[in-house]
Amino acid sequence: MARFRNKKRKVSVKPVLKKQPSGVDHVTGDKIPKSFVFSRGKLPGPLRHLQMDLRKLMLPFTALKLKEKKRNNLKDFLNVSGPMGVTHFLIVSKSETAPYLRVARTPQGPTITFKIHEYSLAADIVQSQLHPRCPHDLFKNSPLIVLSGFGTGEQHLKLSTIMFQNMFPAIDINTVKLSSCQRIVLLNYNKETKLIDFRHYSIRLQPVGVSRRIRKFVQNHQVPDLRSLQDVSDFVTKAGYGSESEADDEAATVSLATDLGRVNRVSTKSALKLQEIGPRMTLQLMKIEEGLCSGVVIFSEYGNSGAKEKQDNKEEEEDDNEKNSKQEEAEDDNEGEA
Known part of the structure; x- marks a missing residue:
């Protein structure tokens, strides 16, 4: 009979790398901010589109296809937000006079209410531009926030x-990848009018000192049409072909720490270009509540009289509770003596 040898096989064990849990911010160590964008009450068509634009703005850490029903209340969204790690609510509503935007921190607040004075949808911004820009991976990463x-x-x-800073993941300037910085949300507060300008831009870089034709040739990988030219140098120097580089503002030029793409290199300077992609809003801070859409009013545009009244009522309730507890203790003592 044939004999079989038992060969000892070496088993290689790969070291287990401790990966950071998904949903945890590598900068702060806290969980990554996630959001729900939904509405309360019936909204007209334009505000519905504004709600969808806000969902795209909060990508990728939001529910883009969140389904709402008329019978859903705030408690329903709160019950779902815990297991899904949702940290913020953006609630769009409409009163008889104006639309409102509430930004709330889950699960216990605070809640900030803004009045929307004016707004423009992303589609309106695109239609107003001669060359709109929207790369396929534009919403792959969260936007930067500038106040x-x-x-x-x-x-x-x-x-x-x-509140605004905690709505978006924090970044570490030493480790962040430049390719992930493609959007920026800008909020500018006007002290005189007390209004907040809300803008959403896309970021792109252009090398300084490179002709437009050469830049397009490198980026698009397309062979240019040289049939009407006597020499290749005419493609760069001949007038009428965009040979002169576009005028760049010195204040908008940056020096890159790493190479970005085929054109923007560390050795050359690049011009920072912002292009608005919407939505655009003009907001007014109206109220800040201590809880989730409820509680003591910390700030009110019309004065803090309501907050004082609620605080006084709360103190009166605490005093009544203390008096009742003392009376119950006295009654218990009397019964014990009897």
């Missing part, structure tokens, strides 16, 4: 700053 004019020292502006 201007909020450093006045007022308490309600500090709370608004913290």
